[in-house]
Amino acid sequence: MGSVQLYSGTLIKILRLSRPFFKSWSSEPYQAHLLLERGQARIFTNSGRARPLSVQLQTPHGIVMLATGSYQISVEEARTEVTVVAGLAT
Numbered sequence: 001m002g003s004v005q006l007y008s009g010t011l012i013k014i015l016r017l018s019r020p021f022f023k024s025w026s027s028e029p030y031q032a033h034l035l036l037e038r039g040q041a042r043i044f045t046n047s048g049r050a051r052p053l054s055v056q057l058q059t060p061h062g063i064v065m066l067a068t069g070s071y072q073i074s075v076e077e078a079r080t081e082v083t084v085v086a087g088l089a090t
Contacts, residue, residue, distance in 0.1 A: 002032070002046065003043075004034070004041055004042070004044075005041065005042040005044075006040075007039055007040040009038070010040055011036075011037040011039060012034060012037070012039070012041060013034070013035040014034060015033040015035050016033035017030075017032050018030070018031045019031075020051075029052035029053060030051055030054070031053075031054045031055075031056070032055045032056070033055075033058070034056070034057050034058065035057075035059075036057060036058070036059050036075050036080075037059075037060065037075065038075050038077075039074075039075060042070070042071065042072050042073075043055065043057070043066060043070070043071045044071075045067070045068050045070075045071075046068055052068065059073075059075050059080040060080070061075075061079060061080040064082055064090070065090045066087065066088075066089050067087050067088040068087055069084065069085065069086040069087015069088065069089075070084075070085040070086045071083065071084055071085060071089060
């Protein structure tokens with residue numbers, strides 16, 4: 001479904017992971033809600049041909065929705081930086 005690569009000194013929490021209860025009948029995506037409090041992470045949200053993966057990333061400065069792709073996120077005291085390697089972040 002996806003993966004997260006963490007760098008030294010990073011604090012991340014998994015707030016919610018979910019998948020549709022009736023997988024074959026539902027069109028809902030897999031969902032991950034993460035809280036990146038500080039540090040750096042690479043997030044890969046490629047679900048391939050499987051059901052889509054919706055990732056909501058919360059930081060001290062806001063919320064970022066990540067579509068299928070690859071992202072580099074850095075959280076410092078004064079700001080959050082999101083680098084889109086591939087995909088779309090809102």
